[in-house]
Amino acid sequence: MNPRRVDAIIDLGYGVLIFVSVVLIVSVGTLVGLAFGLGVLISYALHVVWKMARFDPDWMSQAVEQTVEETVEETVSEQVDAVQEQIETVDQRIDRRPREDEIEELLEETVTDEREDASDR
Missing domain, CATH: 1.10.287 (Helix Hairpins)
Known part of the structure; x- marks a missing residue:
């Protein structure tokens, strides 16, 4: 038949x-x-x-493959977004820290001020 x-x-x-x-x-x-x-x-x-x-x-394997692709894409996208937010936070913290040349200037000013104070005594 x-x-x-x-x-x-x-x-x-x-x-x-x-x-x-x-x-x-x-x-x-x-x-x-x-x-x-x-x-x-x-x-x-x-x-x-x-x-x-x-x-x-192949219809079942195609359906499963499509579902897995969508899930992985969403998960990776969310994780990339989270990592980007963390990188931005770290960048902001780094920008707030004093740079090496600023630290040297502050040290020189402090040393100069202490010498002036010592010479005034």
Whole structure:
């Protein structure tokens, strides 16, 4: 038998079962019909996953690969942003520190002031 024909028959069968669940909801009661309909929908979802895996075996790996790429991209982006913020903070701290030539000037001024104070005594 042709696989596409079998899949079409199965899909029609699921359609009939969903119709039966609607009829059960109307005639027997909501609880029975909903339980039957939920079972049909879950089995149909499993059937679709099986069909996708059979016709396109790489679809699951492609979906996982895409999800992993997006997650890694977001994580790396967040980490790069955090590192950039830390670098900016360090740069600000470095800019606040006195430079070597400023320290030398302050030392010279202090030494000069102390010599003047000592000579005034």
